[in-house]
Amino acid sequence: MSYFAFYNGSPWEVDGKPLILYIVAESCPYCAATRWPLTVTLMVFGNFGGLSYMMSSSTYVFPDMPTFTYRDVKYSSPYVVFQPYEDRAERPLTTPPAITLLCGSSSRRGSSSWTSPTATP
Secondary structure (H helix, E strand, O other): OOOOOOEEEOOOOEEEEEEEEEEEEEEHHHHHHHHHHHHHHHHHOOOEEEOOOOOOOOOOOOOOEEEOOOOOEEEEEOOOOOEEEOOOOOOOOOOOOOOOOHHOOOOOOOOOEEEOOOOOO
């Protein structure tokens, strides 16, 4: 299984830039661990605004892992578009958020159970 996906046989792009779509549970400690290298890598290619520290769930394996949250974050880059979707409820993901970025639209939205920080292309 690949963690990289293509949309209709094409790379996911917005305005000619590769789209980095990050769908995670905010409280997940495994997701918390992936945010460190992802954040550092994205800083090489652009800038964050509103990036905050947080801790993963205190009731799950590897409790209270220090990490970042992408809640209300803004990311700007001349090279890539970063679109995080962080589920804030501690439940399994059953339906991915609606993704309007793939249509080249500048609007971004999630379903009612998701909140979507806005990436600035």
